[in-house]
Amino acid sequence: MNAEFIAMLDYLERERGIKREILLEAVSNALLSASKKSVSASRELRIDINPKTGEIRALANLIVADKVTNPQDEISETAARRIKSDAKVGDIVEVEVTPKNFGRIAAQTAKQAMMQRIRQVEKEMIYEEFKDRAGEIVSGTVRRFDRSDVILDLGKFEAIMPQRERVVVEDYNVGDRLRAYVVAVDNGIRGPEIIVSRSHPNFVRRLFELEVSEIADGTVEIRGIAREAGYRTKIAVWSANAKVDPVGACVGMRGSRVKNIVRELNNEKVELSLAIGKKGQNARLTSRLTGWEINIQKDTSATTAVEQKVAQAAQALSAALPISDEQATTLVKSGFTNLEGLRDADVQDLVDVLGIDEAKAREIHEAVKEPEPAQ
Incomplete structure (x- = not known):
């Protein structure tokens, strides 16, 4: 029992992070209750566990009496002097009262007490760690x-x-x-x-905070977020710094930042702009995002300037490539703002961004490689 008991204490302290003192206290309390039924003398009974050897003893404080009338509380003067040589009537002597079958009782009780206390401690640890x-x-x-x-x-x-x-x-x-x-x-x-x-809107918010350094340092703020988990998320971003394009910062070079987030969301569509979408999804999301009926007006010249640049870049791409105006706008908003940037892209990038088949993506990719006509 002793060696096994100590080995168990060592394991639980090392692997589960449960302090030995906590387990010893639990075992001691359990043994105290169990031993009261089997010891002959139990006045001020206590359990002593040696933390190094695992030896378990039951001890009681008995009153030295000239004539023992209550064995539960008293000890004879002769017996007391075998423990303490100068003991006299009326003294209190600590006596070992460990029963003969205590090893079996202790083993079973200790195991039950430790398992119960382990469950309690682990619950407390969970709450302390995560609260x-x-x-x-x-x-x-x-x-x-x-x-x-x-x-x-x-x-x-x-x-x-x-x-x-x-x-x-x-x-x-x-x-x-x-x-x-x-x-x-x-x-x-x-x-x-x-x-x-994984469906909470703040899951997406936290992903952007981890992926976009400008959000992490406060340069770009997420002002609102609305989500239909698994289908689409809309995010309103803003920056007090006129030199920072908040949408571009979130999208990243060639869409690198937003791609990582979309990959984590299993290809859920993430939009940093407002538009009317399929089956009213965007309208519902936008209403949820703003808290009002949809009637959106831009109120800053900086936002207008960004939109103009997006439109100009999209117009240039649609004129040079076999793509629609909508596809050109999608490319620009994904970070592909000019032909030079598209030359660094591969066919799979075009498939992912535009949602087209590989054949169409190759056609666009070949057109990008062709030299631009002389002006």
């Missing part, structure tokens, strides 16, 4: 499913992604690696629960 982490993005592996809820393994802890927080078009399998947004850490009756989401 201030709501709003962060965490990474985990799909461990199992609880009905329609996804249980993620975060390492030492588990998180729950309820059905309402799932993306309807995403399928998850055991072993899949996922990133998710921590919605809340609830400390309920059943213990703390880490609630995560």
